[in-house]
Amino acid sequence: MINLLNALYYSGDTSIPVAFELVKKPIQYSNIKTKKRRRKSEITKNEMLREMITTCVRNDLKFHFVLFDSWFSSKENFNFIRHKGKHFISALKNNRLVATSNEDRKNKCFTQINDIDLPENTLIQGWLKGYDEPLLFLRQVFKNKDGSTGILHLVCSDLTCDHNAITTIYKKRWKVEVFHKSLKSNANLAKSPTRTLRTQSNHIFMSIFAAFRLECLSIKNNLNPFALCRKLLINASRSAYEELRRFQVVA
Incomplete structure (x- = not known):
């Protein structure tokens, strides 16, 4: 099994790899409960992500958004990307806590995003718990191949975007999956x-x-x-x- 983390640059109809990291696990340890031997990396995948973004910025790569899935949607990554002068669009897990007004944020009244009354194709501004800047949130409802219903929550740091812009831009993240398929095939x-x-x-x-x-x-x-x-x-x-x-x- 290859554990590979990579950054793909997409512009127009062209996507090219610009950075990658192999997830190496040289540190061995024993799980206290199972007593099984495990391995772990010296740095986390989130730290690797931030290093790759730093490399792209240092190489003067021209981009406006960083797109990623909910695995990397931490406040540390959000703050890091904004500190680099870039914006992000990310998926969120359904249990992430959101305040839909500044008053709720000040009173620490946060609600799981899955429980917020957020109709499909509707964009709201709010605050993510632990992150100080206002963000845009939206919900996408779609049908899976097996007929079941899927829900995707997206967050965007660029407050000038509308619903269509956010959904259209985030679709470009799928190019990573196409690239992985090309790598294998x-x-x-x-x-x-x-x-x-x-x-x-x-x-x-x-x-x-x-x-x-x-x-x-x-x-x-x-x-x-x-x-x-x-x-x-x-x-x-x-x-x-x-x-x-x-x-x-x-x-």
């Missing part, structure tokens, strides 16, 4: 025979670089990476078949 991320930390790290880096190069070729040839790979495979198979026929004629 087109760059063979999970098919490395390596065993040591260094060789595995090298393989992962080269897989990410291959996915990046494939994205560049896709832009140049106006084909998505998966269609481009299929075309390369067909041409390679055709060339191999022609070579086989020549061998048969010689024999």
Whole structure:
């Protein structure tokens, strides 16, 4: 199992990897209850996220929003992103506490966002517990493939955004999932025979670089990476078949 954290830059219809971190767990410990041996990382994933954002800012990468799921929606990350002069749009867990007025915030009257009367397609301004700046909140209701109903709560730090802007921008986060699929299907991320930390790290880096190069070729040839790979495979198979026929004629 590869535990990989990466940052994907999206602009227009182009998405490219700009930073990544391998989650290494060199520290061994024993779980007190189960007595089983466990491993943990020297730094948390949230700290890795902040380091990657720092790298992007230091490299003068031009971006306005940082998008992430509820796993990274901590007040430390929110404060860090705003301190860097950027905005964020994030998913929230249903139990996050929100005050819908400044008076409620001052009186410490917070309510779980899932219990707030927040109709779909409605945008409200409020305060998240532990975070001092006002934020925008909205609720999305959607149908899953199995017919069940799903609910997604989003929070945005840019108070100039409307509902359509927030939902449209956050949809771009799905490009991360497409990139991961391309890493596995087109760059063979999970098919490395390596065993040591260094060789595995090298393989992962080269897989990410291959996915990046494939994205560049896709832009140049106006084909998505998966269609481009299929075309390369067909041409390679055709060339191999022609070579086989020549061998048969010689024999």
